[in-house]
Amino acid sequence: MEVIQHSIDQNNQGERIDKVVSSLNKDWSRSLVQLWIKDGHVKVNGEVVKANFKCPLDASVEISIPDPEELDVEAEDLNLDIAYEDQDVIVVNKPKGMVVHPAPGHSSGTMVNGLMHHCKDLSGINGVMRPGIVHRIDKDTSGLLMVAKNDQAHEHLVNQLVEKTVTRKYTAVVHGNIPHEYGTIDAPIGRDPKDRQRMTVVDNGKKAVTHFRVRDRYEDFTLVECELETGRTHQIRVHMKYIGYPLAGDPKYGPRKTLPLNGQALHAGTLGFVHPRTGEYMEFHAELPEEFTKLIARLENSR
Incomplete structure (x- = not known):
């Protein structure tokens, strides 16, 4: 394990330790340095600190670079x-x-x-x-x-x-008939205090925002397109249940008696982002899998 020493001067005084360390080597990304800090590989004046620690003048920084x-x-x-x-x-x-x-x-x-x-x-x-x-x-x-x-x-x-500029659109089938054409669910999500394996809407949860648009309605189900503004664990599944329209086939958040599916009817069909090297916006689309198309055909025939 290589150990590097660095002293905080006037140029770095008051800066976050993760920013200071990542600036020392172009190959050390901020995220990588934050992982080192979390694992105790970065010390200031001999003490383990957090990534947002503000560096005082003349402080001694020790970086223990972990072996690959x-x-x-x-x-x-x-x-x-x-x-x-x-x-x-x-x-x-x-x-x-x-x-x-x-x-x-x-x-x-x-x-x-x-x-x-x-x-x-x-x-x-x-x-x-x-x-x-x-x-x-x-x-x-x-x-x-x-x-x-x-x-x-x-x-x-x-x-x-983090900046919420990635395009992520999902197709889903939910229970019930949503009466309005589109909407936004802005409700914080966290661990369910009654079941740590589930997520739920809680006051002290992390901010979570889902936009949805109705694509079609069937006898007892609705086909929707959901767009993520944030990306919390199980976000669409939790949010749609929260407003009373849980996903079809969802074993964790949906009703027990549902359509014969192996898991929730949810497909991440659109993904768009800015290319990290070229700066060009790129968007990709994936067709619905066969099980999903058969489900929609079945629902259409039941109308």
């Missing part, structure tokens, strides 16, 4: 559906039923296992188990995800998510 970790995620040929790829970004159309990254109980068959086989160059900001992963969608949600192939691209894409 060997990826222990097994590469698997999963025949990923790659919608786009260049030297910085991969856009993957994830099938329903696939977990995005390894976790307890899901050590293989994940999108990351497939990415490790497809491409050896992935950003390391999120650590060994989530290389390149900028954002996620649930196991039983299908559709588009952007993946970073280097740390600079990763940080650029994450900043776009």
Whole structure:
């Protein structure tokens, strides 16, 4: 482990420690440095600090650069559906039923296992188990995800998510008939205090905003397009339940007796972002999977 010493001068006085450290080496992205700080690899005057710590004049900064970790995620040929790829970004159309990254109980068959086989160059900001992963969608949600192939691209894409400039549109089938054509759900989301495996709308949750538009109505269901302004865990599923129209097939947030589906009827069909190198806005579209189109046909026939 390499250790680097740095002294705070008048040019850095009062600046955040993550900004100071990331400025010392062009290869150290802000997100990477924040991970080091979180893991205790950055100290100021011998003390572990937080990323927003303001540096005093003449303070001594010690940076212990962790040795590169060997990826222990097994590469698997999963025949990923790659919608786009260049030297910085991969856009993957994830099938329903696939977990995005390894976790307890899901050590293989994940999108990351497939990415490790497809491409050896992935950003390391999120650590060994989530290389390149900028954002996620649930196991039983299908559709588009952007993946970073280097740390600079990763940080650029994450900043776009933070600034709410990424376009993310989903198609969903929900229970009930929504009477109005469009709407916005602005309700904070956090862990359900009664069930830590579920999310819910809570006063002290994180800000969450979902816009929706009705695309079609059936006898007991509505086809909607939801656009994310924020990206909280299970956001669309929680928000649609909150307003009384839970997703069809949702085992966690929907009614028990529903359509014969393996998981919620939710598809991330549109993804748009500014390319981290060229500055060009790019938008991608993924057709509805076969199960989803069959569901819509069935609902149309029932009218």
